[in-house]
Amino acid sequence: MATFQQKKVKTKSGKEYTLQHPGVRNVTKITDRVKNKHGIPSDERLAEEMLQHVIVEPKMRLDDFESYMEMTEIVGKAFAFITGQDNEPVDDAEDN
Template sequence: MSNFAQKQITTKAGNKFMLQFPGVRQVTKITDRIKNKHGVASDERLAEEMLSHVVVEPKTKMEDFKDPAGFKELGELVGKAYAFITGNDDLIESDEGRESEE
């Protein structure tokens, strides 16, 4: 059993992924590494960091996502992973609940 918090998520495409919190120091390093020289987050770097350090099962690379539907799922996965490590996943879940009520 890991000492770090884990969370299983399911994308809208129906695929299940296990996320693992990599630790506070690692999260601060990730948030530094994803930024360009102007301090703006790079989508590609963010995706690489989330897939390398947060999505632990199944191990996935960006190249595993194909076509526009795959790009959409990658964005969803990366967004949920980033929200999880930054403690904002409860906000994502409450927003999803509102969408299903509409």
């Protein structure tokens, strides 16, 4: 059984978010869903997937952001986290 790791991250603006890895199978599904018919990732789809499946605290929607830069920064951090492209350590999720 997979352990869903969590990680707390801060953006440049100082806002704190909690990310949770959705599992390898779900990551592959997400990376498939964010692509358009030509195989090019869609920024909007990527943001929606990260907000729905990876960014667990605070729970937000795309329309909740006041700053495009804030949204792209946290979405980028979330995607790097689930794809193993970040270098920061993660915390094991506690049993909830």
